[in-house]
Amino acid sequence: MTPGRYTGRRAVVTGGASGIGAATAARLRAEGADVLVVDVRPPETGDHLIGDVAREETWEQVAERGPYDLVVSNAAAVDVLPAHRTSLESWHRQIGVNLTGTFLAARRLLPDLAARRGSMVVTSSVHALVGLPGHPAYAAAKGGLTALTRQLAVEYGPDARVNCVIPGPIMTPAWDRVDEAGRADSVRATVLRRFGEPEEVAAVIAFLGSADASFMTGTSVVVDGGWSIVKDSA
Numbered sequence: 001m002t003p004g005r006y007t008g009r010r011a012v013v014t015g016g017a018s019g020i021g022a023a024t025a026a027r028l029r030a031e032g033a034d035v036l037v038v039d040v041r042p043p044e045t046g047d048h049l050i051g052d053v054a055r056e057e058t059w060e061q062v063a064e065r066g067p068y069d070l071v072v073s074n075a076a077a078v079d080v081l082p083a084h085r086t087s088l089e090s091w092h093r094q095i096g097v098n099l100t101g102t103f104l105a106a107r108r109l110l111p112d113l114a115a116r117r118g119s120m121v122v123t124s125s126v127h128a129l130v131g132l133p134g135h136p137a138y139a140a141a142k143g144g145l146t147a148l149t150r151q152l153a154v155e156y157g158p159d160a161r162v163n164c165v166i167p168g169p170i171m172t173p174a175w176d177r178v179d180e181a182g183r184a185d186s187v188r189a190t191v192l193r194r195f196g197e198p199e200e201v202a203a204v205i206a207f208l209g210s211a212d213a214s215f216m217t218g219t220s221v222v223v224d225g226g227w228s229i230v231k232d233s234a
């Protein structure tokens with residue numbers, strides 16, 4: 001925690017009603033930011049706007065409440081099914097929330113953000129790095145986000161910095177659908193032998209968005225307890 005690091009700064013956090021987004025909103029507020037949460041459902045506390053990130057009108061409403069120094073694009077949708085059982089509607093919804101939502105945020109907010117020499121942080125996933133059964137649209141969207149991050153960094157630099165976090169297994173309500181055996185498998189697959197806490201990703205997002213990361217742009221930072229660096233093939 002760096003008290004005052006965001007004093008006088010305005011931030012918008014999507015998916016901020018739960019999990020990593022809620023922890024990020026809390027962290028940024030604790031460091032002095034004025035935070036607007038955008039989510040399809042209300043957060044427990046704080047200023048918020050109910051809206052779907054995949055819809056253009058949401059971003060018009062968000063822009064009306066700006067300008068912003070930090071945009072955190074973190075909302076996600078996932079349906080766990082193999083490709084041959086994924087409907088086109090499900091594909092479009094997952095690409096829409098995860099990938100198009102970040103594009104819409106960038107298109108509407110990055111020019112003003114760049115004028116303020118602000119920063120954007122995108123939440124990708126380890127699904128951008130490795131294949132896991134049952135996540136075709138989610139993986140495609142998350143992989144797309146790491147490429148989009150680089151693209152936006154190049155287009156809006158040097159004025160705005162754009163970076164990405166790649167979380168591994170983080171204990172949030174997104175894991176409610178996974179049974180105990182599945183959770184234990186994920187813990188075993190980490191080097192640190194545990195789930196990450198949402199606050200541990202929020203800390204990295206707050207760092208990337210701040211002047212402490214002033215020479216970082218277009219990069220993806222893995223926050224996965226070592227999940228992606230081991231392979232049990234002995």
Ligand SMILES: NC(=O)c1ccc[n+]([C@@H]2O[C@H](COP(=O)([O-])OP(=O)(O)OC[C@H]3O[C@@H](n4cnc5c(N)ncnc54)[C@H](O)[C@@H]3O)[C@@H](O)[C@H]2O)c1
Pocket residue numbers: 014015016017018019020021038039040041051052053054074075076077097123124125126166167168169170171172173174175
């Ligand atoms: N939890 C993990 O293990 C993990 C791992 C890798 C990546 N991630 C990523 O971290 C981010 C946060 O995930 P989480 O685990 O905190 O999930 P979560 O389910 O706790 O929170 C996601 C939030 O996004 C909101 N949301 C969903 N669709 C939306 C839409 N169309 N518009 C606006 N808001 C919408 C939900 O209402 C919810 O509040 C996501 O991008 C996710 O892909 C999470």
